[in-house]
Amino acid sequence: MKVAVIGAGPSGLAAANELTSNGVGVDVFENEQTVGGLAKCINLWGEQVEMGPHFLLLHTQNAVKTLLENILGDDVYKYNRLSRIYLNGKYYDYPPKPFNIIKNMGSVKTMAAAGSAMVEMMVPTKNNGTVESYVQSSIGNYLYENFFKGYTEKLWGIPCNSITEEYAKSLIGFDKLSVGSIAKKIFADKNAAHHKQCIYPKEGMGMIWQRLSQKVQQQGGNILLNTSVKGAVMQGKRIAGLVMPDGTERLYDYVFSSVPEAAILRLMPDVPATLVNELKQIKFRRVILVYMQVDPINLITDNTVYIYSTQVKAARITNYNRFKNLEGNHIIMCEYWTSDTENMWTMSDDEMLALALNDVKIFSGAEKLRVKNHHVLHMKNAYPVPDLKLSERKNMLSDFMKTFEGFSAVGRANQKLFNFSMESAMMDGITEARNIMQGTTQS
Ligand SMILES: Cc1cc2nc3c(=O)[nH]c(=O)nc-3n(C[C@H](O)[C@H](O)[C@H](O)COP(=O)(O)OP(=O)(O)OC[C@H]3O[C@@H](n4cnc5c(N)ncnc54)[C@H](O)[C@@H]3O)c2cc1C
Numbered sequence: 001m002k003v004a005v006i007g008a009g010p011s012g013l014a015a016a017n018e019l020t021s022n023g024v025g026v027d028v029f030e031n032e033q034t035v036g037g038l039a040k041c042i043n044l045w046g047e048q049v050e051m052g053p054h055f056l057l058l059h060t061q062n063a064v065k066t067l068l069e070n071i072l073g074d075d076v077y078k079y080n081r082l083s084r085i086y087l088n089g090k091y092y093d094y095p096p097k098p099f100n101i102i103k104n105m106g107s108v109k110t111m112a113a114a115g116s117a118m119v120e121m122m123v124p125t126k127n128n129g130t131v132e133s134y135v136q137s138s139i140g141n142y143l144y145e146n147f148f149k150g151y152t153e154k155l156w157g158i159p160c161n162s163i164t165e166e167y168a169k170s171l172i173g174f175d176k177l178s179v180g181s182i183a184k185k186i187f188a189d190k191n192a193a194h195h196k197q198c199i200y201p202k203e204g205m206g207m208i209w210q211r212l213s214q215k216v217q218q219q220g221g222n223i224l225l226n227t228s229v230k231g232a233v234m235q236g237k238r239i240a241g242l243v244m245p246d247g248t249e250r251l252y253d254y255v256f257s258s259v260p261e262a263a264i265l266r267l268m269p270d271v272p273a274t275l276v277n278e279l280k281q282i283k284f285r286r287v288i289l290v291y292m293q294v295d296p297i298n299l300i301t302d303n304t305v306y307i308y309s310t311q312v313k314a315a316r317i318t319n320y321n322r323f324k325n326l327e328g329n330h331i332i333m334c335e336y337w338t339s340d341t342e343n344m345w346t347m348s349d350d351e352m353l354a355l356a357l358n359d360v361k362i363f364s365g366a367e368k369l370r371v372k373n374h375h376v377l378h379m380k381n382a383y384p385v386p387d388l389k390l391s392e393r394k395n396m397l398s399d400f401m402k403t404f405e406g407f408s409a410v411g412r413a414n415q416k417l418f419n420f421s422m423e424s425a426m427m428d429g430i431t432e433a434r435n436i437m438q439g440t441t442q443s
Pocket of ligand 1: 006007031037053055263287382413
């Protein structure tokens with residue numbers, strides 16, 4: 001059996017490893033010059049840092065855990081994750097903890113929140129499928145307005161009444177955080193400690209992808225970097241191979257893709273115009289990452305702080321020292337979510353640095369943050385905007401792709417969930433590879 005894997009990110013590499021370790025021949029095609037996809041590292045000032053904070057939690061995904069133990073051995077730091085929410089000068093635990101919320105809000109606001117939740121119980125908000133009505137009906141209007149709304153709109157750039165409820169359900173588990181379950185959580189949050197335990201490879205997340213690539217190659221697989229697939233070789237409804245950049249064709253028994261289905265669609269013949277038109281309307285959030293190498297200082301003790309305060313424009317501030325169990329700050333990064341129609345996207349690197357410095361000042365009160373070096377990274381199409389049509393459009397696409405045989409799409413870009421992590425991406429790749437080998441895929 002010979003399989004093509006498109007994309008050498010976490011899901012593609014995990015799939016390639018699973019296949020090659022079982023004797024299947026695999027060619028992996030990656031259009032960039034390095035492996036790791038969105039979870040790769042970049043080298044800044046002699047250190048490896050990720051494009052955003054990346055946590056490896058390792059609490060549920062057993063096959064992933066086994067694989068990582070196998071390739072990383074003792075080359076990891078172990079730490080307890082600290083990533084809190086910052087709002088109006090206070091730190092709230094993340095995931096939220098009821099006692100901590102009550103303590104930070106004080107008695108007056110807590111009473112207001114409790115009153116609002118009671119009103120909600122007596123006169124429930126009609127759920128119209130938006131994140132606004134969903135969260136209001138889960139925890140009341142007070143917490144929605146004062147806790148949830150500002151940050152959600154900062155992230156997505158559209159009002160909460162234009163965002164699907166699926167976002168809240170999959171990202172923050174609000175289906176579990178009803179008023180009743182808050183009381184339950186107060187007395188029995190058995191998983192809280194478990195959710196904090198993380199590992200970090202000693203040379204950054206990129207170490208995983210480098211070692212996984214080596215393993216795939218030792219097992220007989222090929223990894224072709226800088227190789228953008230040009231088309232699909234069709235035999236009726238079956239994808240029988242791929243067209244290479246030089247126009248040559250390679251034939252495969254199965255094609256396995258971890259890149260967005262919409263990208264693969266461009267390789268397909270006879271795509272209905274209605275589908276193409278719908279896909280064009282999916283909007284993407286862009287992300288700007290401002291990395292700063294600073295003189296030793298102790299501003300941020302967390303791995304990442306989620307900045308809910310709307311005066312601060314950054315959505316998160318990450319402290320890379322903490323992933324390595326190092327005290328203080330050395331490289332910190334402010335993360336901005338924006339779009340091609342917002343001014344921020346065209347701001348110069350120096351303007352972005354000035355914005356980041358101002359944000360850090362508001363957030364921490366620190367006047368004298370001395371930046372030795374800075375680097376600004378722009379990411380297009382980082383996250384699809386979860387508007388009210390997104391799920392329908394994604395379903396249209398995946399239904400169409402399912403009509404092709406000899407093909408599976410996996411990984412982050414092809415999921416309905418919004419909290420699709422690196423571990424989930426790897427697990428997805430492993431599971432689908434096993435399905436292919438057992439002949440249990442849908443196609
Ligand atoms: C800012 C940010 C922060 C994040 N933080 C975390 C976190 O804390 N914890 C966590 O678990 N996850 C985090 N993630 C998510 C994590 O990075 C992804 O879940 C993971 O990388 C998904 O892996 P994947 O293989 O599905 O897709 P990708 O990583 O997107 O890999 C797809 C690969 O396909 C390649 N490709 C695309 N098109 C083509 C083509 N036409 N031909 C050939 N190759 C192609 C790409 O170059 C890429 O290498 C974060 C993501 C971002 C953007």
